[in-house]
Amino acid sequence: MWLFNRKGSSGFSSSSTAEEVTHGVDASGLTAIVTGASSGIGTETARVLALRGAHVIMGVRNMAAGRDVKEAIVKEIPLAKIDAMELDLSSLASVRKFASDFNSSGHPLNLLINNAGIMAPPFMLSKDNMELQFATNYLGHFLLANLLLDTMKKTARESNREGRVINVSSDFHRYPYPEGIRFDKINDQSGYKKFQAYGQSKLANVLHANELTRRFKEDGVNISANSLHPGVIATNLFRHNTSLAEDNPIRVFLESAARLVLKNVQQGAATTCYVALNPQVKGISGEYFSVFYYDHVFEEYYFLEKNNFMECHLYFTMEKESAMAYLPFVLLTDKCPWTGPLALARKRNEVDRPPLYTDPYKDSATAEYARMKRKI
DSSP states (O other): OOSOOOOOTTSOOTTOOHHHHTTTOOOTTOEEEEETTTSHHHHHHHHHHHHTTOEEEEEESOHHHHHHHHHHHHHHSTTOEEEEEEOOTTOHHHHHHHHHHHHHHTOOOOEEEEOOOOOSOSSOBOTTSSBHHIIIIIIHHHHHHHHHHHHHHHHHHHHOOOEEEEEEOOGGGGSSBTTBSOGGGTTOSTTOOHHHHHHHHHHHHHHHHHHHHHHHHHHTOSEEEEEEOOOOBSSSTTTTOTTSOTTOHHHHHHHHHHHHHSBOHHHHTHHHHHHHHOGGGTTOOSOEEOOOSSSOTTOEEOOOOOSOHIIIIITHHHHHTOTTTTOTTTSOOTTOTTTSHHHHHHHTTSSOOOOTTSOTTTOGGGHHHHHHHHHO
């Protein structure tokens, strides 16, 4: 049950399902990769894309679960074109193998849906010795997109159809650590806050889509990149909560109550499928799509982060494919306003640090920051 049904200008509400927001869309001829498609909204996203005629490649960590999902979808949709390929986003070797196998398959690629993720686990390191949330939610998807971009560009050019990159983020991107992304403390266990760490990984997802947009426009390619918040969904709510056992009456009550006010999986996949397939989104790029309990659904929420530290950090090293390619935040440049000449000044309170979610070129309180930035 969903308690908030107010429709936005798109004609949909927070109770709209993935099938409803793609009704009448013909996705035949499109090829889509959906990461994390073996459960939750990833499974529903893959199912609905297949229902609309797309060839879906599910990137899954658990191949047995992936095969089960494929069988279930084909049983429901006999003509579905769907495949499962092994992909562990927390392992950069796995990401490279997946991308290599896909690129060598000769398949086109129209849609890249970076859906897989983990939320608020205890501090753990990935196989590459990176904090697990940042590694899985951001780094793996960053590398995946980077390795598949040539295929996407070729497909967009030859098919004359818009390609779309969709990063499934979260409204938690608004609540990272106070300093934003802690580039120099990603693996700092002593200061680890699981929800803020989740927030910084989701912030990176948003900034990644924004930077892709800028680069696509510079290159003149017909590919869009957007990020989104799928809503709060009643799935795996207590995965990392060891204080409440599965048979605990409090847990049973909370889960039951949650289903009265939270979105189900069919509703949770709606924003992703809307941004991936709905013609209303054609030509829109660099935006953050969000669904609130009573707000207009699918409205573009402008993420006014203009400091371009994505270019300085999240792109710089990995693009070089160096030996340290999995550490895009290692090489700091003196042209980055977050670590360059302004860093020392900010520590001395000589220059006000611009609020994370405002545009320093429009906010008069940060005029000095903007003036100095233009000189860099």
